[in-house]
Amino acid sequence: MTSENSAPAPVVYLDHAATTPMHPEAAQVLTEQLARTGNASSLHASGRAARRVVEESREVIAECLGARPSEVVFTSGGTEANNLAIKGLYWARRDADPARDRVLFSSIEHHALLDPVTWLAAHEGARIDTTPVDRQGRVVVERLREQIEADPASVAVVTTMWANNEMGTVQPVDDVVALAREHAIPVHSDAVQAAGYLPLDFAASGLDAMTVTAHKLGGPVGVGALLVRREVAPVPLVHGGGQERDLRSGTVGVALIAAFARALEITVERQAQVSARIERLRQRLVTGLLRVVPDAVVNGDPEPGPQHRLPNIAHVTFPGCEGDAMLMLLDAQGIEVSTGSACQAGVPQPSHVLLAMGYDDAAARGSLRLSLGHTSTEADVDRLLAALPQVRERAVTASLVRGR
Amino acid sequence: MARLVAAMSGGVDSAVAAARAVEAGHDVTGVHLALSRNPRSYRSGARGCCSIEDAGDARRAADVLGIPFYVWDMSTEFADEVVDDFVAEYAAGRTPNPCLRCNEKIKFAAVLDRALALGFDGVVTGHYALLETGAGGDVELHRAQDAGKDQSYVLGVLTQEQLRHSHFPLGGSVKTDVRAEAARRDLQVATKPDSHDICFVADGDNAGWLAERLGPRPGTIVDEDGTVLREHDGAYAYTIGQRRGLRLGVPADDGKPRFVLDIEPVSGTVTVGPRERLLVDVLEADRPLWCGPAPDGPLECTVQLRAHGAEHRAVVEVDGDLVRVRLHDPAEGIAPGQAVVVYVGTRVVGSATITATSRVEVGVGDGR
Missing domain, CATH: 3.40.640.10 (Type I PLP-dependent aspartate aminotransferase-like (Major domain))
Incomplete structure (x- = not known):
């Protein structure tokens, strides 16, 4: 809920897998x-x-x-x-x-x-x-x-x-x-x-x-x-x-x-270069994320490359958190992410993808999809990393409240 | 300036309450509570609080106010704490008020706790009630200005801690003004009908809804002598004080209408009798919840026994978790399960759940 800066910072858009800005x-x-x-x-x-x-x-x-x-x-x-x-x-x-x-x-x-x-x-x-x-x-x-x-x-x-x-x-x-x-x-x-x-x-x-x-x-x-x-x-x-x-x-x-x-x-012309840049950004994101939230789990295939995974998506489970609480807290700071799963009347449903991968319901609810794109910058990633520890802590508290 | 969650049902009251909180300079986030896992499974249309349409109306109101908006999934809590309790209470022959239960367990508990954990300072709702600061610094809950809309009864379950984090911006307004204000603020819900009945019971058909969940539980309707008048499919379809829909066929000996006097849940026996036998003047209640300190010694007060019901002058005595209420004048149609809310003047002292009723000259123990 806090906005640390008095001037509103530009929006950090980390939901390119939902839709990405038009060229x-x-x-x-x-x-x-x-x-x-x-x-x-x-x-x-x-x-x-x-x-x-x-x-x-x-x-x-x-x-x-x-x-x-x-x-x-x-x-x-x-x-x-x-x-x-x-x-x-x-x-x-x-x-x-x-x-x-x-x-x-x-x-x-x-x-x-x-x-x-x-x-x-x-x-x-x-x-x-x-x-x-x-x-x-x-x-x-x-x-x-x-x-x-x-x-x-x-x-x-x-x-x-x-x-x-x-x-x-x-x-x-x-x-x-x-x-x-x-x-x-x-x-x-x-x-x-x-x-x-x-x-x-x-x-x-x-x-x-x-x-x-x-x-x-x-x-x-x-x-x-x-x-x-x-x-x-x-x-x-x-x-x-x-x-x-x-x-x-x-x-x-x-x-x-x-x-x-x-x-x-344009996408195809620039793809090799843009995808490589995005892959480096993702590395920065994942490395930084595991540093600031050590118990976070990055899901999917860790290997880069076109046979393994897309360069732009990092799907992360935050144990003991609810994804929608984190989404809201990040949104309040101008950082836009997704829980990755489908909504029903605005309520995120546990991801059928994670459930199919063998995760339990709690993990399926406690995850965020962070997706980069052609306009993403290092500053975007760093803003997210700066916000995450407090957001994560509050989301854990909210989750404990619910569980009691 | 406080950071507040505005609980937005999709109705006009909560939209205007949120608007006033914004205007007062608070940092407001709109939250619609998803209370049903399948939004279509409960009531549909504009009257309830859990349809997709209502979520959409709440979202539009938040858009107009320029505040963030989210849907919080409280369906598990609602099912466990409110719906299951409602069914269990009827199965036990009592008449619960799910709105009080929802305020106690959901809106000012699960939602407030979550809001506080997420860094908010409190919750704002569209309830018609007033909050004032008392002499000792306590927050006092008072009746709303608009007596016809006053909702302090359903808030009588709130503790001091909950009241401290609550905001009721509509308490000093009358409903017509709130609608006019909604129109002035370009809120689309300005002309939306008020919600009535119980939000999770489609069509307001309480008996039918309960029958689906409890199944047939045949029993008999008897008069006070024990004479069987007819059979029924479930005592949960009856409420103490009920006159209509008894379908007794033959009139009473004296030709006067008969009312439900008592419901015995185990055998499913529903006892009917004349109106004067509904009169009671002693109530016993448990599960007290006090808005501030519990009354110390006999309290000369007024009590309200149902939403929008009359005020009754009474003396209340508290003994731990037991509350004994003596009405100065007998009242009729009081059912176990209903909440007794205690007032001193306009101030809400607290509430308790009625467990038994009786008439002084008859004495406690007649089963009611």
Whole structure:
């Protein structure tokens, strides 16, 4: 609650995994294109000009992600892309062969994937199987193998996120793809968190579908894409004008798409350098954190590198604390973090990711996700480290009060 | 300037209370209490205190006031301390007041303790009651200016320590002014209906809600001679003093209406009889909670026996954890489980939970 300085300090934003500031260049493209008149589906000159912007953007995005332009299907964002992938592939595969009624998904998927999967089970008769993860939050491929091989002909689709949004743990997507390939099962991956920080090559990945969204990499909220291999045809969710390869209908948002492309272009151009810088910041954060709060536990995979974890997320458990108390105390000092888990009516729920990793309910409630991004600085990290000891102490007291 | 948590239910009163605390120069943080694990499982709509809509209304009010806002999960505490207690009390044939219980165990305990631990100085709520500093420096709890809205009864469970950390900015206002002020402050909740009934009982259907949790517990309704008048599905559906909904079929011999006189929880026997048999003038109570020092010797005072109920002149005597109340004039429809709140003038002395009632000439021990 205390503000040590009389002048309000600038906000320390450590929630880049929720959304990251827009690149100024992307914001500029967005505002320029917002002034444009023209439906990209119209046949006249204005329509053609709008269409040209969309198609050039599609080419940029495809190039950045190792895909063909025709494989880029624009959506309203990651949630819609995940819904289209998982429901669309399930329906398409089941239509082709009614025996295919199983969906295999990892236990640490985002709600934007979990919820459509459970919806399929509740409303479409899907049988769903959760693939467990290890203590670092990584899918156990051998268990997935068992699940598939129990009855390969019944598997409609397999999905495993590229990198987890709470932990940052990178998933063995290559292994998952290789496994599914043996049985010609399509694989989807939610790469929303990974796209900003790791080089992604859709063609090389062997994936059939992959989700990306603009606002996690410096683009605007409200636009994303599902990359869909040309020979794969999920059943659409949204019917209408068929604008996006007949897989997704609705007038395309020219300005959003153009800004998405610009943001992704900048991200990929600078990725090696920015990710390395962020990795160093994370080191500073983790080292400092363990110095000021020695009993804190940094979760997930400690190893850096694109096979291990994202450079920007540090997920920390503070024993004896409640994450939401710490969040509030930090917020009062202008330091913005997340508990990492989903909220229900504003109440953080114990993280299903940590529970899946074998942590107990207390650890799952007593954690913070600190996520860095392209605008993060050493000063941000140092502000957090300066605030943490007192915040931690008060949160422990609050937790003891509750427990008594 | 104090650092305060404003408990914001999503209603107009708590929003204006928070606004006044801000205006008084305090550093205020809005907190909405999530009292149900599943916000849809209790009451929905605008009348209760635990719907998603109410959390949203509270959030909007905090936005307008420019204060931080959080939701605190008190669902476990609420379930354990208030809801379970409510069910257990009815199962035991008593008539609890969950609002007092919530103030005692949640708002001015779990919430206040958490606030203090997190570095706040106290809690501000939209209750209609006044706080004054007494001669000895104690904080005194008094009735609100607006007699129609006075909520000092449900705050009668607060101790001196809790009162010291409490702020009730609405105690000197009348409700119409509070609504007008909310409108003036551009608070969207200015025209929101007041909450009524019990926040966690959907539709106000107390008996139905209890039936879902306690299941059928058949028993009989008898007259004072023990003659069985009919069967019922659960004594928890009845309250002492209740007249309506007894569905006795045949009228009493004298043709006068009959009232619930007694509930015997073990057998589930509900005894009915004429109105005059509801009159009692001796109350025994336990679990006293005093706002300051406990009364020393017989206290000539007034007591209130239910929320928005009448004041009764009485003498209260305290013997440790036992409180004996002698009413100067008999009162009717007093049920075990209800709180007796003791006043001297407008000042709240404290409260206790009624365990037994009787009529002097009848004597204690008639089971009531």
